[in-house]
Amino acid sequence: MEMTDFDTERPRLTALATRILGSRADADDIVQDAWLRFSRTDEVDNLPAWLNTVVTRLCLDHLRKRRVRSEAEAKPSGESASMDPEIDALLAEQIGDAMQVIFDTLAPAERAAFVLHDIFGFSFGEIGVIMGRSDTAVRQLASRARRKVQGVPGPVEALNVCAENQRVVSAFLTAARGGDLATLLSLLAPDAVMRADLVAQKMGTDSLYDSPSAVAGRFNGTRGAVPVTIDGELGAAWIHSRSVKVVFVFHVESSQIYEVELIADPEVLATLDVVRIRVKS
DSSP, rough: OOOOHHHHHHHHHHHHHHHHOOOHHHHHHHHHHHHHHHHHOOSSSSHHHHHHHHHHHHHHHHHHHHHSTTTTOOOGGGGGGOOHHHHHHHHHHTOOOOHHHHHHSHHHHHHHHHHIIIOOOOOOOHHHHHTOOHHHHHHHHHHHHHHTTTTTOOHHHHHHHHHHHHHHHHHHHHHHHOHHHHHHTTEEEEEEEEOOOOOHHHTTTTTOOSSSSHHHHTTOOOSSSSEEEEEEEEEEEETTEEEEEEEEEEEEEEEEEEEEEEOOOOHTTTTTTTEOOOOOO
């Protein structure tokens, strides 16, 4: 591959990274990092798609690290205004200065999903591949981001649903640790599934657990997974030497778990905001 191939993609990648990060300077650094990875890669079947994935994941990792810095070390939001006039005008037209303040409060994954779908027009299927997440996950991330950007407050009903979802996941994890198969099955929807990424499959996990009994059997007696929040949602993770090795993301509807994401890809894990928590049994 020629470097001119990358140069053709550079303006689009810079615009994408700038929109996700809110900083042209940071975007330039991300795109340069992507260029270095490209220069070390022998062959890429679909260069635009490959670069979309690399740049988005680098942006997510950057945002995650930026969020955990102290406020004294963090870059003030006003410092992100040094953009090219063309990009600056585009962003002002699409969101506006006041909206940018709200946009800066989004979680990294919400921010990326919203930008890719609502601004750049990627389908949820494409975004799922780019972010290493399920279609369900990226659809929910974009929806949450859209509500925040539009200034729609979380109604009491939505807050109650969130609390109920957390109760369901907490009960599921407690039942898993206790080997309570009956409770595990009762908390799973009739069509519940668990999907594992390629890295997890190489570790010996099936690609798909396509029934409540299969999902419950996978978790029954599991003691190593600890409760965490994953991009603000309750889940579980395998953590070794303070390093997250595997996460389980639970998707809940009507007080039942209908899908579990099993993520073990280190590149995807690096983009997730995983925080260990203590939950009541």
